[in-house]
Amino acid sequence: MNPAYPFSAVVGLDDLKLALVLNAVSPRTGGVLVRGEKGTAKSTIVRALAAQLPPVTVVAGCRFHCDPAVPDPGCPDGPHEPDAARARRAASLVELPVGASEDRLVGSLDLERALTEGVKAFEPGLLAAAHRGVLYVDEVNLLHDHLVDLLLDAAALGVCYVERETVSVRHAARFLLVGTMNPEEGELRPQLLDRFGLTVEVRATREPGERAEVVRRRFAFDAHPEGFAAQWASEEAALAERIARARAALPAVRLPDARLRQITAVCAGFEVDGLRADLVTAHAAVAHAAWQGRDAVTREDVRVAARLALPHRRRRDPFDAPGLDERLLDDLLDRTEPDGPDDPDDRDGPGRPDDPDDPRDPRSDGHQSERARSDDSRSDDSRSDGSQSGGPAAPSHEISGEGGGGPASDAPPGDGTGPIPRPEDAAHQVAPDDVAAVGTPFRVPVLRVAGVGEGVAGRRSSGRGRHGRTIGARLPGGAGPSAIDLSATLLAAAPHQVLRGRHGPGLILRRDDLREPFREGREGNLVLFVVDASGSMGARRRMTVVKTAVLSLLLDAYQRRDKVGLVVFRGRGATVALPPTSSVEAGAARLRALPTGGRTPLAEGLATAAEVLRVERMRDPDRRPLLVVVTDGRATSGGDVTRAARALTGVTSVVVDCESGPVRLGLAGALALRLGARVLPLESLGHLVSKRRKAG
Numbered sequence: 001m002n003p004a005y006p007f008s009a010v011v012g013l014d015d016l017k018l019a020l021v022l023n024a025v026s027p028r029t030g031g032v033l034v035r036g037e038k039g040t041a042k043s044t045i046v047r048a049l050a051a052q053l054p055p056v057t058v059v060a061g062c063r064f065h066c067d068p069a070v071p072d073p074g075c076p077d078g079p080h081e082p083d084a085a086r087a088r089r090a091a092s093l094v095e096l097p098v099g100a101s102e103d104r105l106v107g108s109l110d111l112e113r114a115l116t117e118g119v120k121a122f123e124p125g126l127l128a129a130a131h132r133g134v135l136y137v138d139e140v141n142l143l144h145d146h147l148v149d150l151l152l153d154a155a156a157l158g159v160c161y162v163e164r165e166t167v168s169v170r171h172a173a174r175f176l177l178v179g180t181m182n183p184e185e186g187e188l189r190p191q192l193l194d195r196f197g198l199t200v201e202v203r204a205t206r207e208p209g210e211r212a213e214v215v216r217r218r219f220a221f222d223a224h225p226e227g228f229a230a231q232w233a234s235e236e237a238a239l240a241e242r243i244a245r246a247r248a249a250l251p252a253v254r255l256p257d258a259r260l261r262q263i264t265a266v267c268a269g270f271e272v273d274g275l276r277a278d279l280v281t282a283h284a285a286v287a288h289a290a291w292q293g294r295d296a297v298t299r300e301d302v303r304v305a306a307r308l309a310l311p312h313r314r315r316r317d318p319f320d321a322p323g324l325d326e327r328l329l330d331d332l333l334d335r336t337e338p339d340g341p342d343d344p345d346d347r348d349g350p351g352r353p354d355d356p357d358d359p360r361d362p363r364s365d366g367h368q369s370e371r372a373r374s375d376d377s378r379s380d381d382s383r384s385d386g387s388q389s390g391g392p393a394a395p396s397h398e399i400s401g402e403g404g405g406g407p408a409s410d411a412p413p414g415d416g417t418g419p420i421p422r423p424e425d426a427a428h429q430v431a432p433d434d435v436a437a438v439g440t441p442f443r444v445p446v447l448r449v450a451g452v453g454e455g456v457a458g459r460r461s462s463g464r465g466r467h468g469r470t471i472g473a474r475l476p477g478g479a480g481p482s483a484i485d486l487s488a489t490l491l492a493a494a495p496h497q498v499l500r501g502r503h504g505p506g507l508i509l510r511r512d513d514l515r516e517p518f519r520e521g522r523e524g525n526l527v528l529f530v531v532d533a534s535g536s537m538g539a540r541r542r543m544t545v546v547k548t549a550v551l552s553l554l555l556d557a558y559q560r561r562d563k564v565g566l567v568v569f570r571g572r573g574a575t576v577a578l579p580p581t582s583s584v585e586a587g588a589a590r591l592r593a594l595p596t597g598g599r600t601p602l603a604e605g606l607a608t609a610a611e612v613l614r615v616e617r618m619r620d621p622d623r624r625p626l627l628v629v630v631t632d633g634r635a636t637s638g639g640d641v642t643r644a645a646r647a648l649t650g651v652t653s654v655v656v657d658c659e660s661g662p663v664r665l666g667l668a669g670a671l672a673l674r675l676g677a678r679v680l681p682l683e684s685l686g687h688l689v690s691k692r693r694k695a696g
């Protein structure tokens with residue numbers, strides 16, 4: 001088996017390295033969420049971290065990796081005797097695939113044996129395997145919401161609970177949780193974002209020299225993994241030793257009351273919800289102090305912790321990108337700085353953290369403050385793992401081992417609250433005069449697809465699947481039951497008890513008696529917006545209202561866990577501004593930059609929508625579409641609207657009528673008749689809900 005890419009060889013990504021190390025020092029920090037574009041070494045660096053964790057001592061033969069010094073009293077393989085045999089092994093790295101089932105995550109019970117023999121036959125899941133190690137979830141934003149909830153609950157409580165009918169099992173599940181995601185493929189709900197302790201945004205460097213070094217190192221590793229790893233062995237050993245020292249020193253690190261008040265003042269100043277931010281920031285500050293070799297938390301520890309713990313907790317709108325105004329952070333720290341020293345590190349002298357000659361100074365260790373980075377962003381001795389540069393093939397600028405990922409100093413000037421523009425976004429940028437503003441989103445009426453589907457779990461239309469209200473029972477498929485309907489199982493077995501030779505209170509069950517519940521709940525849909533951006537819309541100054549309405553519908557789609565797509569028609573044709581995706585944020589960004597003008601090729605817009613739905617139906621046949629056409633119904637150029645509408649027969653559609661004024665032609669209504677669609681006047685979108693409430 002080839003070795004993992006060395007952690008020390010992944011250059012750049014200073015904040016990510018630091019966030020991972022802080023969690024390795026103190027798992028109570030709460031894990032790391034890594035957000036970034038594809039190809040930025042997110043997976044590489046996470047897998048490399050596991051090799052740096054200290055080995056663990058376990059009870060020999062325990063499937064749940066209990067610590068013999070402090071065994072779990074509720075361990076299903078216990079109780080463990082004090083003199084039980086011990087074993088030593090490397091910290092585990094467990095990867096949770098996106099398509100994992102609930103039973104694969106938390107474990108499964110053999111309910112047939114439980115009902116017939118009264119035995120708790122429990123098969124541990126991935127949470128048990130990750131105990132005292134690392135649980136890595138790639139593309140965590142694509143994981144089903146109920147699995148993310150289970151995962152984060154276990155991470156927060158340190159315990160995994162498995163409940164199946166009348167049988168329950170619990171076991172310890174303490175692990176370093178690391179999730180990676182590409183925001184372009186969909187966001188996590190703000191409630192789930194808050195459950196991750198720290199978050200880091202990574203982007204690939206645009207510097208050609210740094211990207212070339214990425215390729216050289218990757219080629220060297222692929223050609224001879226063992227030799228490449230041997231080159232970095234000394235730095236890897238030093239890093240592992242330093243993590244172990246910091247872990248051992250962690251209990252002795254003090255959090256002075258003045259620094260605790262500073263942490264709470266910073267969290268209050270950024271108006272974060274709840275108190276989890278205060279707790280996470282405090283844990284991260286203590287871990288950073290231990291990592292730096294200090295015995296008490298200082299201002300720099302608080303600053304570093306706040307930079308990692310607060311950005312994702314400041315979102316007020318689902319379309320807001322995580323970010324942190326570092327000028328405001330420095331201002332809050334200045335205002336709450338204690339008047340006198342609260343620990344030896346706050347005094348003037350050689351041991352003072354601001355002393356550049358102090359070897360414990362974070363800036364000499366590669367974790368510079370933004371002020372220090374701006375003064376010396378190209379220091380050759382900055383390495384986020386704390387070791388001096390000079391390892392094999394070390395470039396003057398650190399870069400990532402797989403796809404790059406520039407340091408924080410690569411970011412453009414600004415307050416850090418918004419995303420960095422990328423070259424590919426230029427295609428969606430137009431002159432300000434051509435772009436209408438967008439107002440504040442409002443609540444819209446619920447639009448649903450008729451009938452009952454069998455798509456992925458969501459919150460829009462009726463659907464059948466593994467979640468929701470039980471409406472019946474059925475025979476399980478070839479893979480066996482996903483859950484047991486106890487009543488139906490007993491009813492199926494009852495008529496056969498005499499023939500099976502039952503003599504006593506016990507029930508004789510066979511596999512063909514098992515029944516699984518048949519549930520009806522809600523599914524997510526594909527909501528495809530077809531938006532008229534022609535001159536007839538902009539000339540009447542209605543595009544701002546139209547954009548606000550579509551943004552409100554996008555927000556509704558976000559909350560209901562739908563996929564969205566955006567087709568725009570204007571001028572000579574129609575374009576797919578946003579292919580179907582789970583990233584509603586990308587749809588909002590395209591909408592805000594949507595230009596207006598030109599003729600109205602309505603038929604081309606409908607034809608493009610039909611093609612998008614055809615392709616998407618092949619990719620995801622169970623996800624039912626909802627077509628939302630936003631237009632005044634005019635067609636001043638292009639093909640035959642009737643023929644184009646005929647290609648959308650059978651698709652649940654809604655026409656948002658944008659026509660206004662005292663004299664109306666009713667063209668949108670005529671289009672709705674062709675599509676078999678419901679018509680919603682644009683001006684009614686924000687008032688239907690309030691009218692229904694008054695009527696009720």
